[in-house]
Amino acid sequence: MITDPRLALDLAGVKMQNPLIAASGCYGFGFDYIQWVDPREWGAIALKGITLEPRAGNPPPRLAETPSGLLNAIGLQNPGIAFFLKEIRPLLRELGCPAIANIAGESVDHYRELAAILDGLGEVSAVEVNISCPNVRCGGISFGRDPATVEKLVGAVRQVYRGPLIVKLSLEAGDIGAVARAAESAGADVLSLINTLKGMVIDIHSRRPFLGNITGGLSGPAIRPVAVRAVWEAAEAVSIPLIGMGGIASAEDALQFILAGASAVAVGTANFVNPHIAREINLGLQRYLDDKGLRHYSELVGAARRETDGR
Amino acid sequence: MITDPRLALDLAGVKMQNPLIAASGCYGFGFDYIQWVDPREWGAIALKGITLEPRAGNPPPRLAETPSGLLNAIGLQNPGIAFFLKEIRPLLRELGCPAIANIAGESVDHYRELAAILDGLGEVSAVEVNISCPNVRCGGISFGRDPATVEKLVGAVRQVYRGPLIVKLSLEAGDIGAVARAAESAGADVLSLINTLKGMVIDIHSRRPFLGNITGGLSGPAIRPVAVRAVWEAAEAVSIPLIGMGGIASAEDALQFILAGASAVAVGTANFVNPHIAREINLGLQRYLDDKGLRHYSELVGAARRETDGR
Amino acid sequence: MNRRAEIAHRCLLLANKEIARGWHLFELEAPLLAHAGPGQFVHLRTGSSTDPLLRRPVSIHYADPAAGRIRLLIRISGSGTALAARRKAGEELDLLGPFGRGFPFLDETAPALLVAGGIGMAPLFFAAVQRQRAGLPFEFFMGGQSDALLPPDEYFLAHGIAPLIVTEDGSRGGRGLVTALLEERLAGAVKPLRVHACGPAPMLARVAELARSAGVPVHLSLESRMACGVGACLGCVVHVNVDGKVEYRRVCRDGPIFDGEAVCFDN
Amino acid sequence: MNRRAEIAHRCLLLANKEIARGWHLFELEAPLLAHAGPGQFVHLRTGSSTDPLLRRPVSIHYADPAAGRIRLLIRISGSGTALAARRKAGEELDLLGPFGRGFPFLDETAPALLVAGGIGMAPLFFAAVQRQRAGLPFEFFMGGQSDALLPPDEYFLAHGIAPLIVTEDGSRGGRGLVTALLEERLAGAVKPLRVHACGPAPMLARVAELARSAGVPVHLSLESRMACGVGACLGCVVHVNVDGKVEYRRVCRDGPIFDGEAVCFDN
């Protein structure tokens, strides 16, 4: 556990010891690693996406490895909000770091209902609205493409949820700036990006798509250059803070996102390779601050944009 | 040089000995490898993108390696169409395989003018219209996003170019099916996809974007799952043949694209690692046909779609 | 802060020996993993770059708590295992674990029947050695493609084990499938109390079927592609009957050993 | 079909010796590359996975056509070179080449001055050995950070070469930069006929400046990130003055050796 004041932040009301977030879907409900890894190594943990009703998820195989990447098609398997409230919520205080609830629905009403239920819960420090999951037929990504839809959905959630509101974007929107602005103007406090890229692998022997769901979401180092660019473009479009993610596996990677304009960064796939990734990145950030003689990492947020006049 | 009738095809009028195309921008004007590699190992060679006027290209650095990927920001450096006609065109007959001219412009008029000039030239077997280059400010990708623009541009080119017309798409279009249909209905004979994905790398020491052009296009194995998915979706949307590309580095990779619906495949980045890639992939395809007892590779085109009822 | 267990282990590779074609026996200095039991696995980083990106689950093939050592038996079957097989004695391996629930009831006094297909013998060998040491009765059936693709007899005899081996081409033991052997055995008068099996999915499906119709309880070690190995990603699920309802269960955390009665072999 | 030259070479690594901290000397069996000249390079595949994806250009450090062998000198400076450095004698390396135009005028009888910064000595060492063998006069100036980061004197003496060495920390030879040495030398009465230099860009810029004001022709070996290495991708360009116009030229095909007069050090 690292408590270095140079790394602490207040992300739209979420008090974090450091700018690292465990990315949604990659850390369960916060407890799968707890017998080995202290959750307080994270600034916050984004929980697995929750829906109103329990979801069984997609048929296996759900995972395929690709060059420097991982395709997943979990399909938002989760026990539903009622189970969450009853069984998981009470445990969240034991985490020792803020928990961010990640929600997904099949309609604007679903999102609103979920957000209303989460409003005011002390155990949930923020809500992340997933409008960018490539693995569910209805819901998910179809919401995140069109600025008007985004504005409507985020506006609906904003009406019922008063805490820190994070909207998670994908790259499927051709124009990331337009979607980012729509989310901002509808009341989002923070944007997180990027979700996985839709991809697929075909098994040349069975001559069928390898994943049970046909397509999946690509994460990991393979998508990092695309993700850094997305953060760069979103930072140009909006003035609310950003959470950058996509292939982060080292302090150097995290710094790229920070320099591009991210106030915090999330780490997903890299946990599977290195469960002590949060600690290592934090140590790396400290070393970088030491080397460069900086007083707080926030001096770096968007610094590459300033250097290039935000071109 | 491989002449196996099981691999030969007629791609909308382009007679190819095998379904492998050297991807545009990765094989110069066809002659850079000629002292070592017989061009006839390729079914066709797509030449470096040409514009009306000569272009100096982007300032270096133009290349950055990323995990399993390559970011390039060449910026369409090329000597212009006049030089092409005078100096390069006469040489193309010596290649021994069909040459595909790849054109890019800053306006619909540019594209039309270029296509008109290329119409009827015996040395150029087909024209590939690049509306998806992420590395040029005006032109390139901005044309490829919106179905209406695509339809207009392709229609204009179609009016003046009577040979096989290939339209090259990117993934920046949120809805690849819509863009593909627009190109088809405007008269494209073939679609090729995907072009590179826009990405960037930040140098954490200088705290500036690493590439001279800030952003570049991501190619190589990293993007393969996304590219296979794009071919899958385009095959669902249109009935004209497709050229699939993005990260192909082996016969297995090529087969994924073919099974997803590509009639031919292009190889770019992998040439840089393995200049004998065409020969190796052709041999691998032959071995696969042997193993599975198939009479022609075209039996495989889109086979994975049929297996899954085109879901 | 409560004390946490170690998850990441840098282990010295003491030896890497090819004991059958493509089968590599790793001996590792791993004091903190040496308490693991048969059926548990480690999650091995096979290379050091991002390709291959993910770790590979590998069963603990043998563990010696006193010596602080473990063994892994890795059969080359793709890019990751091929990369792992190239590691040399003196190098450090990067392991996570121990993960998963091992075979239950291994200390029962009634006879157990261990049924292995190919590399599926890795965890069952460990189970056999344990029962052997404890003086508990067991039989060990093993099937493979051919003699060259199986460890030699001496490998087993060195641990006092003598598996009954069949091969598909008859080049060692009888010709046939290990499930045929099991079928015969279960048809016999004296039935084993319990079956433990590990191998390819079609074999396990057949083992479950045979055990069910013989009324013999069976536990299966399942395979699945994994990302995290700890239950966090929900990537490795299989269909399992839970109280009459079919639900997804994680191979890494809820398994890899499952009650054969419950496993649905629908995919 | 006309006969084509070989581009891809699988070469046996005969020896990999660390001759200075992080500097690995490779001896390779490479009959088809052994005719290459100083300043030419090979394009080396450092690993076998897709990460790192690209090859790395490495100068031919020495070539012996009679023995059919070449040497490379690789200094670890990132992921690719680090991976390469781990390769062991007996392994095969995957090379493309030979690529690029070598140093011109190496057979001139008038004295040449070779100026190397750090690993930039790799091709100049080859040039020096060639001139030495041919009995042609030359001087060899070399700069480095410190003694430990440069090959020992014996390394050069074994080939009858005695470079004049300076280090930034003064731990070997004089303290200072190799360009200061060059400046002094060019101020002397008898000027060398020609300068050849290889090293980091700021050093080369200074070398070009010094040579220009002394009126001595200079050739520089430039570095750039490469993808193809053959001129096809246009990725490795640098700004060069061509007939009064600034144009991009490919380091891999048009270089890596350029007339120092023409190179623009604008980036």
Ligand SMILES: Cc1cc2nc3c(=O)[nH]c(=O)nc-3n(C[C@H](O)[C@H](O)[C@H](O)COP(=O)(O)OP(=O)(O)OC[C@H]3O[C@@H](n4cnc5c(N)ncnc54)[C@H](O)[C@@H]3O)c2cc1C
């Ligand atoms: C609990 C558990 C314990 C295990 N214990 C052992 C053990 O003790 N020893 C051992 O050797 N192995 C063991 N395994 C299996 C081992 O983890 C696998 O062999 C390994 O995951 C395969 O990895 P690989 O990198 O060699 O092959 P990969 O390259 O991942 O390929 C594995 C197989 O999957 C297929 N495949 C790969 N990618 C694709 C694709 N995109 N499309 C279609 N098919 C594909 C290939 O045909 C190949 O045969 C265990 C597995 C589990 C789950």
Ligand SMILES: Cc1cc2nc3c(=O)[nH]c(=O)nc-3n(C[C@H](O)[C@H](O)[C@H](O)COP(=O)(O)OP(=O)(O)OC[C@H]3O[C@@H](n4cnc5c(N)ncnc54)[C@H](O)[C@@H]3O)c2cc1C
């Ligand atoms: C013609 C030619 C001849 C050469 N000859 C030799 C030789 O004989 N011996 C030799 O040792 N080398 C030689 N080199 C250099 C060698 O090719 C480089 O050292 C190599 O390309 C660096 O590769 P790497 O994988 O070690 O480092 P990389 O990991 O590619 O990094 C190289 C450097 O670039 C920087 N860098 C890498 N990625 C980024 C990024 N994304 N953003 C910002 N900075 C980054 C790093 O700081 C690092 O120092 C030659 C180069 C050329 C062009």
Ligand SMILES: Cc1cc2nc3c(=O)[nH]c(=O)nc-3n(C[C@H](O)[C@H](O)[C@H](O)COP(=O)(O)O)c2cc1C
């Ligand atoms: C197995 C897996 C499951 C995921 N599930 C979710 C999810 O439920 N909700 C969500 O918003 N993002 C989900 N994601 C996306 C990640 O939160 C993250 O945006 C993405 O993986 C990119 O980051 P990475 O490259 O660090 O993994 C999931 C990713 C993976 C790999």
Ligand SMILES: Cc1cc2nc3c(=O)[nH]c(=O)nc-3n(C[C@H](O)[C@H](O)[C@H](O)COP(=O)(O)O)c2cc1C
């Ligand atoms: C260095 C480089 C230059 C390229 N130039 C062009 C170009 O001029 N025109 C074009 O249509 N595509 C161009 N491309 C895109 C490729 O043709 C291809 O679509 C892309 O690289 C994906 O394939 P790959 O992963 O096999 O490289 C270029 C790609 C690279 C790597």
Ligand code: FES
């Ligand atoms: S591998 Fe992640 S839940 Fe099993």
Ligand code: FES
């Ligand atoms: S590296 Fe491709 S042109 Fe030089």
